[in-house]
Amino acid sequence: MSEHALLRVDGLTVGFSTEQGPVRVVEDVSFELKAGHTLGLVGESGCGKSVTAQTIMRLLPSPPSRIDAGRILFDGKDLAAATQREMQKIRGDRIGMVFQEPMTSLNPTLRIGEQIAEPLMLHRGQRRAEADEQVIGVLKQVGIGNAERRLLQYPHELSGGLRQRVMIAMAIICKPKLLIADEPTTALDVTIQAQIMELLKALQKELGLAVLLITHDLGMVAEMCETIAVMYAGRIVETGRTVDVFANPHHPYTYGLLTSSPRRARKGERLPSIPGLVPPPGARGQGCSFAARCPNVLERCRIDAPPLIALGKDAAACWNPVP
């Protein structure tokens, strides 16, 4: 493992206590992200990608969630062991966050200017009046024109795209080293998605941000991320450089995801599809969680969960990978 990793997640295992007893949602997840780099954490609903992101930021209430094992090393400090007080100092300062639905993450009763200034007041001890200049600067940086007027507006007066820009402005105003973006474009229309994606790409370069992008959209990872980690049923099943994984996916799940997209299929032809359903947490059993849907399944897969194994240029958790 590299010493230069800004974020190193090591064996992270997260469970929830439910009425039916404890349930593992994230299992032995490890990855690292170097300063200024981009990592895409992809997977379908329920794969554990958002729980992973929220655990890194320690945003999940405990109980019911619990870190059962693992470390989250950010700049050398283990966030898994940090107190909420310590986390408050880090969130919004050295780690910025952007979520899918800006309307639920922005405070509807506060003017835009006040919300964006909040991190400066909290982390830099600035007074509201001092912050204005910087707030206007950051609004311009995220492509919001007419910044002086926008400062006085409320979230409901803005479109979805503008609200997402406000979220991004709040996330970067303290010049974080790491930006965690959880489905940042999913709730937006196609043409607005493209605007936000270009903005994130530009800011990443300009500010030298490390970006952890959580998404279900493989196209977005292809465009934005140098490395990719594919999650399935709580585990990372394949990881590597994005170009390598896309060119030669080894895990049958990654292969299935890439080929079943209508963007890649030929018109009128049947889409390759992955049969069956993702097993819910608590019903994943022993062995590989993908075994029941896997075209390459072996007897061993049903008994023994494979670890990540180096294969060609990337690594896949599979006993019988796609060559």
Added chain:
Amino acid sequence: MTPLLEARGLSKFFPARDGKGLVRAVNDVSLSLAEGETLGIVGESGCGKSTLARMLMRLIEPSGGKVLFHGEDLLSLSRAAMRQKRRDIQIVFQDPYASLDPRMNIAQIIAEPLDIHGIGSTAERAAKVKDLIALVGLDPASATRYPHEFSGGQRQRIGIARAIALEPRLLVLDEPVSALDVSIQSQILNLLDDLKLRLRLSYVFISHDLSVVQHVSDRVAVMYLGRIVEEGPADAVLGEPKHPYTQALISAIPEIDPTRRKTHVLLPGDPPNPEDVPPGCAFNPRCPIAQEICRRDEPPLRSSGASRARCHFVDEA
């Protein structure tokens, strides 16, 4: 040959919230669908595509225009006659959870249209329901289970089974796979493809996802602020788009190929509020090639190659 379905000058106007103006949710839309075809309708939120879909089967009453089904004007039918006609035209919604009664089991949900239309004996209906469950790829044992016990993809199969129970000629599919994960999306798209051939169905397929529409459609109509801005064979509209809006929509989709990162044609701003449509071409404030004329005159749909596009510069576009 008479088209299966034709919309002529179809409009839906709502009073604006301020009580003064009119919201032209759908504005003078003409479309036609041949038997056995799939017509894709694409556009972003608020463009009027779902309102249009509902008007095609009179779930929303149009403010003007005609809907012809097998040449017969649906808007002239009495309520009772229209109810009969709905046997031929059924709809599948985006969110199967919201459209399935949580208190009914799967067999009851699928049987409901048969009950309402009084089709067959009790035993015949039960047999039919069993066939439908198998046809859409659900486990026969699921007949006595309830919607909440199913995943999104399975619920969409239930919605489809209910929609085809009356052996319709036309299915209106309103964002049928938008709420589903990629691996499930392809299962449902394949199912729809199978059913179309087996049951000789025709589809109106509404979606915001161009790649899905491209995959399933024979013809495509692109909507912007209540208007069709481009229409034609799917390969022409999506392969050689004529309207700058269609071009931008296509350009906005990221490639699933990290070696082919493209520069997106970025449209500035947001789609305007349908209550406050700009004069001239409604797209002009965001259009990269807008000229003076675009701010003044609304362009008509002009033929260009195999398609039609609503742009003053359609040949140069």
